[in-house]
Amino acid sequence: MKEQYRSGFVALIGRPNVGKSTLMNHVIGQKIAIMSDKPQTTRNKIQGIYTTSEGQVIFLDTPGIHKPHSKLGEYLVQTAHNAFKEVDLILFLVDAAEGLGAGDRFIMENLRNVNTPVFLVVNKIDQVHPDQLLPIIDQYRQKFDFAEVIPISALQGNNTSTLLQLILNRLPEGPQYYPADQVTDHPERFIASEIIREKVLELTREEIPHSVAVIVEEMKMRENGNTLFIRAEIFTERKSQKGILIGKQGGLLKEVGKLARQELENLFGSKVFLDLWVKVKKDWRNEDFLLKQFGYHDQEDYS
Template sequence: MEIKKSGMISIVGRPNVGKSTLTNALVGEKIAIVTNKPQTTRNRICAVVNRNDCQFVFMDTPGLHKARTKLGDYMVKVVKDSVADVDAVCLIVEPIPHVGGPEEELIGRIKSLGVPSVLIINKIDTVEKEELLAVMQTYAAAHEFNAILPISAKNGEGVEEVLDVLAQFLPEGPQLFPEDMVTDQPERQVCAEIIREKLLLCLDKEIPHGTAVELIRFAERERDGVIEIDATIYCEKDSHKGIIIGKGGAMLKKISTLARQDIERFMGAKVYLQTWVKVKEDWRDNLNLIHNFGYKDE
């Protein structure tokens, strides 16, 4: 079907409310990494969804949090910038009848820009239906949202309704991305992020937040189509390097195996992945390194 309407929609909220889980559910495949740790997403990620005569371009953003490093400053700027110049904003919240600081700040920004807004109450599978009413009333008092949608991004409940509601805000116009495109992220960036996701999943406490991944090599072998990836994992301390590698290299092997399996699913091809670990002290406060690792202003 010919695309007649297309537009940009920003997905915002505090860390760990399910922005990336919703993005993946809308697209129908994994393009944004997901963990139960806050600040998993560092960049703005575009997800493209074609449905009927509409093309939705969703922008998954880092959670709005109090920045403690230059990388944190960058992530907060990404969130604030992403609310401007869009056709609609989805504010995702947890089913708690209280408007917190990050939500107040984002609602203030939505008000000042006068952009259409939809409140998405995620994780409804974790509460009783009666409890949702108090959450809806609390947020309805804080801002006149165009719609309030209770969903569970994790199990897909209500996800289709999100598209139904957002379709009304898309302006008429041609598609912004080719039909077969699901994200504007380069493949190598998605692969680096998948490796970082496994670091977040496998490692405890602060260590994974001090990691970054750089792909040194990303090439397809002509003879058999296998994709060869050489990746360097950077961390901030020697002690962290030892933990990432693990006893006899066991932890690094586990991280690499999990990452390779996901990368193969994403690329639709066999992958040969090699990983190394290096120390770069305080890289999160070094703008040059932050940019080198792919975190750049548009």
């Protein structure tokens, strides 16, 4: 082990849509977590790995903390809460453009019982006038004793290098947990399913996104050696939603497949044959056995 090499686990927490996935993707240098303008896009703890000669940071991008309205919602919130006790450092992301809200107060109340140091990361500073920034920060400082306060723009990359250095300085001495060129611990099937789900979120209306789950049932290189075959099933809760997802003469599903295939080909560096099917699993978000089937179950500690 190199002298003073630092490593550890860092949770990204915050209200839905504050830019957690955007920040992690920027830091890692490629897409690990899917991004959407719809809340609760992140459902699983996405593990992203940032490695330098100084140390290694393993990020857990948790679901946005919100008031749950289904068993899936309860699972998402519990996943985020579990991250508090699993990590060496917590990054609490807030939206500078929105300012202090009830959701932020709720999160800070939950953090009061946590011994882990907390950084306040004020995101989207590109959307506010510089004169507004200090008063916004003061609002949060009056409510909680943060170890550091760092204003950034995850989308534009402003001040993210400073944030990374402060994170490394705070982590304990430790080993390199993962190879230097590894950027996530998720299997390729999971990443493929998330990319497909992202395209569904982009193309569907409000009543569809949260009722969708994607499972990659088959993923293999064809005998010609240059085409990756992926068969995935898109599950929704009602027949009416299935019709919307397929679209007139299959148009919407074809567009989902087109966009997903383009991104998957860039990711895997080969041609992709994508075979998509839409199926109905009634009220799956409130059925424990279906939640487990779709991968939303208690996860082992990472620390």
